Structure formats: structure tokens, C-alpha cells
Amino acid sequence: MSKQELRGKIDAIDNEILRLLSERAELTSQTIKFKKTHYDPVREQQIFARLEEMNKGPLKHKHIATIFREILSACREIQCPTTVAFLGPRATFSHSAVVQKFGTSILEHACPDIATVFDEVEKGLAIYGVVPFENSTEGVINYTLDRFTTTTMLICGEIYCDVELNLISKESSLHDIKKIFTHAKVLEQCAGWLQENAKGMDIVQMDSTALAAKQAARTKGGAAIASKLAAELYGLQILEQRVEDYKDNKTRFLLIGKEKMPKTGNDKTSVVFSVRHEPGTLYRALKSFEKYGLNLTMMQARPSRKSSWEYVFYVDLIGHEDDPDVKAAMKEMRKETIILKIMGSYPMALR
Numbered sequence: 001m002s003k004q005e006l007r008g009k010i011d012a013i014d015n016e017i018l019r020l021l022s023e024r025a026e027l028t029s030q031t032i033k034f035k036k037t038h039y040d041p042v043r044e045q046q047i048f049a050r051l052e053e054m055n056k057g058p059l060k061h062k063h064i065a066t067i068f069r070e071i072l073s074a075c076r077e078i079q080c081p082t083t084v085a086f087l088g089p090r091a092t093f094s095h096s097a098v099v100q101k102f103g104t105s106i107l108e109h110a111c112p113d114i115a116t117v118f119d120e121v122e123k124g125l126a127i128y129g130v131v132p133f134e135n136s137t138e139g140v141i142n143y144t145l146d147r148f149t150t151t152t153m154l155i156c157g158e159i160y161c162d163v164e165l166n167l168i169s170k171e172s173s174l175h176d177i178k179k180i181f182t183h184a185k186v187l188e189q190c191a192g193w194l195q196e197n198a199k200g201m202d203i204v205q206m207d208s209t210a211l212a213a214k215q216a217a218r219t220k221g222g223a224a225i226a227s228k229l230a231a232e233l234y235g236l237q238i239l240e241q242r243v244e245d246y247k248d249n250k251t252r253f254l255l256i257g258k259e260k261m262p263k264t265g266n267d268k269t270s271v272v273f274s275v276r277h278e279p280g281t282l283y284r285a286l287k288s289f290e291k292y293g294l295n296l297t298m299m300q301a302r303p304s305r306k307s308s309w310e311y312v313f314y315v316d317l318i319g320h321e322d323d324p325d326v327k328a329a330m331k332e333m334r335k336e337t338i339i340l341k342i343m344g345s346y347p348m349a350l351r
Contacts (some may be wrong), residue, residue, distance in 0.1 A: 028075040035079070039102075039128070039257075041157060042264050044072065073103025085109040085117045085126035091210035091230035096159045097253040098130050099229065114143050121153055121256055128156065128257045135163070136250045137189070142301055145252070148272055148343050149312060154288040155270050155344030157255035165190055165209075167240040168231040169216055169223035174239050177201060178221035181212035186225050193243040225269065261346045267320040268297065270343040274304060274312045275336055282313070285336040291319060292325040312339070321345040 001009075014163050015301040051068060052061050076082055084102060087308060088110025094232070095110070109126050111117045121129040134140045148155075163327060171177055179202040180194070194203065206212040209226035210233075211339075216224035217234040224230070231238055275281035289296055298316040319326045334340050 001033075003184065008115075024071070024266060025078055029050060029078050032079045038261075039076075039082070039156065042262055043195065043348060045182050045264055045266075049186040070103045070105070073105040076102075077105040081107050082103045082128065083107040083126040085111050085112060085120035085129040085132075087114055087132065089208060089210045089214075091213055091227065091233045093161055093163060093198070093227060093251060094130055094132060094253065095210070095229055096229045097159045100161060101130070101157065101159050101255065114141070116148070118147055118151055118153065118256070121258070122151065128255055129153070130159065130253050130255055132251055133158075133254045134252045134298075135153050136248065136252075137246055138185075145300060145302055145314060148270075148314070149341075151256075153178050153256040153258065154260060155254050155346050156259060156261050157346045158259040158268070158349045159253040159255065160349050161251050161253060163189070163243040163249040163251055164227065164242055165225050166228060166231065167223050167243050168213060168226055168234075168238050170236055171221065171223065171239070172237070176221060177223045177239070179204060179219060180225065181206050181215045181219075182225045183207070183212060186212075189244045189246070189249065190225055192245040193240075197240070197243075218222050253344070256344075261344070263320045263322055263345075264347045266348050267318075267323075267345050268316055268348045269319055269321050269326060269345040270314070270316050271330075272312060272343055273333065273337045273340045274310065276338055277310060281336050285333050288329040288332040289315075289335075291332070292329040293325065294319055294325060294329055318344075318348075335336050 001087070028232070047068065048065060051064055051126050055061055055064050082102060084098050084106050086098050086109070090108065090110055098106070098108070109120055111120060112151055114131050117129040117131050120126040131144050132141050166176070169177060174197070180198055181204045182190070182203050182245040187203065187205065206215060212224035213226040213230035213234045213236060217236055223239065224236070225243060228238065230236070273285065275285050295318045296315050297318065298314070300314045301311045302314070304310040304312050317326070321327070321330070330340065330342070
């Protein structure tokens with residue numbers, strides 16, 4: 001076929017895709033009366049699992065997933081606009097996690113700190129919030145952990161976001177860079193690369209990677225170390241990819257809200273508890289997990305802040321709070337604990 005004939009066939013397919021998208025959106029708008037939550041993780045998992053099974057190429061599954069995530073996002077906006085609070089400004093890794101989870105058809109509330117993210121959701125100013133919880137190389141974010149002892153919000157989901165750091169700039173070559181803007185944590189994560197490649201350049205610390213990218217866009221000879229999303233939002237090009245020293249660097253974000261998530265068959269439950277300051281109480285509390293065959297994926301201890309040398313314990317376990325084994329374990333744990341709070345059961349995310 002000639003180029004013109006090929007383009008004609010492509011145009012015809014595009015027209016059919018558009019017609020089918022409009023039909024899908026119309027049908028989706030009619031399902032709102034059946035929805036119990038704004039976000040239905042069971043249905044979303046079913047859609048992506050079916051698409052992965054059906055996809056025969058040449059598009060990779062990750063590309064299909066990206067396309068359909070935006071379709072689902074746009075359809076949710078028709079049903080009911082979803083407001084999501086996150087640690088801002090835009091183009092931070094928290095923002096990247098939001099886009100990874102919900103797509104771009106949402107109402108964004110960029111917050112100045114983690115506390116405000118919780119406050120926005122608690123006050124009903126946002127339906128969901130996304131907060132950083134732990135990093136694979138630096139551990140747990142203590143403020144987020146501590147806030148779960150007092151908040152009434154539930155964990156509704158989790159997002160694993162690759163911390164991919166890139167040198168981005170309006171300049172076309174590394175040789176044109178005179179100043180690099182970065183965040184203090186990023187400076188630590190890219191220390192080796194900077195030592196080898198940024199000799200003679202000024203390193204300027206900023207409050208976030210997003211602000212670093214924004215400043216780089218304004219500065220002749222300036223660059224930033226930030227995400228691909230930051231490059232896209234501020235019109236910068238990537239001069240060097242993956243400049244972080246540890247390539248397997250991920251941050252786990254938690255999705256918080258007021259809605260209890262239904263069982264998916266592949267769930268995780270987060271629990272916070274404290275025990276009496278007596279011999280054997282912690283052992284007996286934890287023994288409930290072993291008795292009912294529950295696998296723990298994380299355990300952390302934090303000072304209780306109520307009395308010196310007393311601690312609160314956080315655990316993640318495989319299973320849903322409505323599972324019989326989880327219910328039985330929680331019932332037995334209550335005999336040994338003075339505080340026991342289920343922070344939420346939610347679908348496990350792929351790492």
C-alpha cells in the first residue's frame with residue numbers, strides 16, 4: 001500500500017477508536033448508581049488482568065496499561081471528579097505516584113507538607129490523599145507512620161514508584177551546565193554521579209525536585225536532578241538518564257481515604273498496636289500471626305510519645321481484615337494489647 005493508503009486506514013481505525021471510547025464513556029456514566037466507592041480496585045484489577053491476557057502485541061503490556069489507565073481516569077471524571085491531595089508541588093515523586101495510580105483526569109491538591117495531605121482528606125476537601133511511607137534505601141517516613149495513630153483515615157491502596165533521577169535542562173549538552181539545582185535527599189542519592197560528572201559546577205539545594213526543575217527552566221546554564229514528569233511539565237530535556245547511585249530505588253506511597261476497600265483476593269492489611277509493659281506480651285501478641293498462618297511483610301517500632309520507653313508497633317500482613325484467619329488473629333491480639341487499630345485493608349500493588 002502507498003503511504004496515503006496506509007494513513008487512510010489508520011485514520012479509519014482512529015475514527016472507530018474514538019466512536020468506541022465515546023460509547024464506553026456513555027456506558028460508564030450509567031454505572032455510577034451501582035458504585036459504592038469512588039475507586040473500585042477489584043474492577044480495575046479485573047480490567048488490567050484481562051487486557052494483559054488478551055494482548056498479543058506488538059504493543060507491550062506497560063503501554064496498554066498506560067493507555068487504559070488514562071481511559072479509566074477520564075471515565076471516572078465523567079462519573080464523579082476525583083480530588084486527590086499529595087505532597088507538592090506538582091512534578092514531585094508524590095505527584096508521579098498520583099498519576100501512576102489515577103491517571104491525569106483528576107482534581108489535584110498539591111499540599112506543602114504531609115500533615116496537610118492528611119488534613120485535606122479528613123476535612124473532606126479531597127477524596128483521597130497520597131503520602132510517602134517508606135523508601136527501599138532510606139526506610140520509613142516517620143511522620144507518616146506516626147500520623148496513623150491519630151487519624152481516622154484508612155489506607156485504601158499502595159503505590160510503588162521507581163525513584164528514577166535524571167539530569168534535566170533547557171541546554172543541549174552537559175558541557176553547557178554551570179549550576180545544578182537539587183533536593184538534599186537527591187544530593188545524597190546521586191553523590192557518586194555528581195562527584196564524577198559535576199566538577200566545577202555550583203550545586204544549589206532546593207526544597208523539592210519540582211522546584212529544582214522550575215528553577216532550572218528559568219536559569220541559563222542551569223539544570224536539575226528530577227523526574228521525567230518534571231522534565232515534561234517544565235519543558236526540559238533529559239541530558240543524562242538514571243543518575244542515581246542505586247538503581248533499585250523505590251518509594252512506597254499509601255493511598256488514604258474514608259472508604260473501606262473490598263476484598264480482591266490479593267490484599268494487604270496494616271495494623272498498629274501497643275502492648276502492656278509486661279514480660280512476654282509482645283511475644284504473645286505476635287504469636288497470633290504465626291498461629292493463623294499470616295505472613296508479615298513489614299514491622300516497625302516507634303516511641304509512643306505518651307510515656308518514656310514505651311512503643312507502638314506497626315505491621316503489614318498478607319490478607320484482608322474480613323478474612324476469617326485475620327479476624328481470628330485480631331481477636332486474640334486484643335487480649336494482649338492496650339491499643340489495636342486496623343489502619344486499612346487494600347489491594348497489594350506490584351513492586
